[in-house]
Amino acid sequence: MTLELSADELAGIVDLFRVLTRDELDDALTEIAFKRGEDPPAGSIVEDAVVSYHLVECEDGLAVGPTAFPTIPAGATDLPHIMSVEPREIDRDRLARAVEERFRGETARAVAAGDDDRIEYLRDVSYDLEAWGAVDLTRVRDRLPSR
Numbered sequence: 001m002t003l004e005l006s007a008d009e010l011a012g013i014v015d016l017f018r019v020l021t022r023d024e025l026d027d028a029l030t031e032i033a034f035k036r037g038e039d040p041p042a043g044s045i046v047e048d049a050v051v052s053y054h055l056v057e058c059e060d061g062l063a064v065g066p067t068a069f070p071t072i073p074a075g076a077t078d079l080p081h082i083m084s085v086e087p088r089e090i091d092r093d094r095l096a097r098a099v100e101e102r103f104r105g106e107t108a109r110a111v112a113a114g115d116d117d118r119i120e121y122l123r124d125v126s127y128d129l130e131a132w133g134a135v136d137l138t139r140v141r142d143r144l145p146s147r
Contacts, residue, residue: 003033003041007054010046011068013076014055019088021061022046028079035075053125056099063090066099066132067125096133103129107140119144 005013013028014020020028025046033040046062049055056065064070080087103125110118123144126137 001038003029003036003038005029005032005041005045005073006071007049007052007067008069008071009073009076010049011054011064012070012072013079014062015064015070016072016076016080017085017087019058019060019063019090020085024083024085025062027083028076031079031082032073032075053099053128056095056102058090058095058098060088060090063095066128093134096129096135099129099133100135100137103137104140107144111143111145116145116147120147 010025013032014025017024026040029045030040046055050057050062050065052067053065054068055062057063103122107119107122110122123141126141129135130137
C-alpha cells in the first residue's frame with residue numbers, strides 16, 4: 001500500500017520546519033510511510049501540491065502556500081526529532097513577491113492557452129494569495145476573462 005497524503009497534509013509537514021527542500025520532504029514522506037508500514041508516495045504528490053499553491057517554491061526550498069490549510073498527518077509529529085533539520089526562518093515579503101511573480105506568469109500562460117478551468121482556479125488563488133502575502137492582484141484579476 002502506498003502512502004496517500006493530501007496537499008494540506010504535505011503543507012502540515014513543511015509547516016513543522018517552515019521550509020524544507022524537496023529532498024528533505026521526500027525523506028519526511030519516507031519516514032511517515034515507514035511508520036505506517038506503507039510505501040512512500042509517487043513523486044508527483046509534491047509537484048501537484050506546488051501546482052495547486054498548497055506549497056510554494058523559494059530559494060531555500062518549499063514553504064506553505066496561500067491555498068493550504070496545513071494539517072499534520074498521523075506519524076508526522078516526531079519528524080523534527082527524527083530528521084536532522086532545524087526549523088528555518090523565511091523572508092515572508094520576498095516569498096510573497098516570488099509567488100506573485102509566478103502567479104502573474106501562470107495567469108498569462110493560462111489566458112494565452114485559453115485554459116478556462118485554470119483561469120478560474122487562478123482567480124480563486126488570487127484572493128488567497130492577497131490574504132496570505134502583502135500583494136495586490138486586482139489588476140491581474142480584472143484582466144482575466146470570465147466564462
